Amino acid sequence: MKRLGAIFSVLCLAALLWGLWLIWAPQPATLPPPGSTQPPASGWHWPRLPEFRLPHIALPPIFQRPPARPEAPIASSVQRILVEKAARRMTVYQESGPPRTFRIALGFAPDGDKSREGDGRTPEGIFRIDRLNRNSAYHLSLGIDYPQPHHREAARRMGVSPGGDIMIHGQPNQIPDGYRVKGDWTAGCIAVTNDEIEEIFAHARVGTEVEILP
Numbered sequence: 001m002k003r004l005g006a007i008f009s010v011l012c013l014a015a016l017l018w019g020l021w022l023i024w025a026p027q028p029a030t031l032p033p034p035g036s037t038q039p040p041a042s043g044w045h046w047p048r049l050p051e052f053r054l055p056h057i058a059l060p061p062i063f064q065r066p067p068a069r070p071e072a073p074i075a076s077s078v079q080r081i082l083v084e085k086a087a088r089r090m091t092v093y094q095e096s097g098p099p100r101t102f103r104i105a106l107g108f109a110p111d112g113d114k115s116r117e118g119d120g121r122t123p124e125g126i127f128r129i130d131r132l133n134r135n136s137a138y139h140l141s142l143g144i145d146y147p148q149p150h151h152r153e154a155a156r157r158m159g160v161s162p163g164g165d166i167m168i169h170g171q172p173n174q175i176p177d178g179y180r181v182k183g184d185w186t187a188g189c190i191a192v193t194n195d196e197i198e199e200i201f202a203h204a205r206v207g208t209e210v211e212i213l214p
Contacts, residue, residue, distance in 0.1 A: 074100050078204045081129075081168070083190055083212040085110055085122060090168075090190060092200060102196050105181065107188040113214075114146070114188055116155060117163030122188050122212065123151070127166075129208045132201065139170030139194040140201045144210050163188065168210070170197035 076095040083090045083104065090102045109120035123146045131143040147155070147162035155162035168190045171181060180193050190212075192200070 071100050072097060074199050074203050076203065078200065078208055081208065081210045083122075083210065085124070085212065085214055090192070094203065100199075102192050102200075105186060105191040106184045107186050108184055110184050114151075114163065114166075116158065116160040118187075119163070120188060122186075122190060123147075123166055124212050124214055127210045127212065129204060129206055129210060132204065132206065133167075136167070136169055136173075138167070138172055138189075138191070140197045141167040141169035141189075142197075142201065142204055143167050165189075168192070168197070168200070170194040 074092060074094050075097055078092055079095050080093040081090065082093070085106055088104050088106070090104045092100045092102070094100070106122045107114075107120045110122055112121055113125075114121040114123035125148075127144040127146055127148070129142050130145040133141045133143060144166050146166040147164060151162045166188055169186075170192060171179065171194050175181065177194060181191070185191070
């Protein structure tokens with residue numbers, strides 16, 4: 001029995017050595033194609049392993065995210081405007097049709113409520129559009145009724161000016177058409193692109209509510 005076990009072990013060892021020899025044995029020289037200047041390849045090399053690629057699996061349509069649809073333009077009278085400062089988002093609610101959202105820029109120091117002239121903050125609270133200006137220093141503007149009496153009183157107690165001329169407007173008139181100033185760059189106003197302010201201006205009315213949230 002021991003003799004058979006020894007013979008089996010020797011055969012296993014021989015098979016292992018034979019397999020290693022097949023893997024690492026020197027390969028015959030491979031002649032280059034006619035006209036090539038490369039020398040024949042010879043010597044030891046690792047055998048090339050078979051390539052394995054995962055098949056492409058397409059998800060069924062039920063699991064795929066549908067492409068975002070562009071929002072329909074404003075087509076009726078603007079009823080209310082909501083500004084969310086933290087989200088840099090303005091939502092315009094119209095009389096008939098879905099609300100329209102816009103990406104906005106704020107004052108150069110947007111955090112917090114406006115308290116004085118030159119602080120670079122966009123005011124917070126509920127306001128109303130009080131004027132539509134076609135001859136603004138920016139591409140069209142909708143003025144809002146800031147400062148209100150309580151803003152003036154708070155500024156008076158601090159001995160400062162509350163500031164004014166807060167608007168929803170387009171880009172500065174001196175920059176090329178189609179360009180959008182990046183970041184928060186206004187003195188406290190709310191800015192959109194020229195095309196967007198044209199869309200809003202065409203349907204806005206004096207007295208429309210504008211709520212500005214932190």
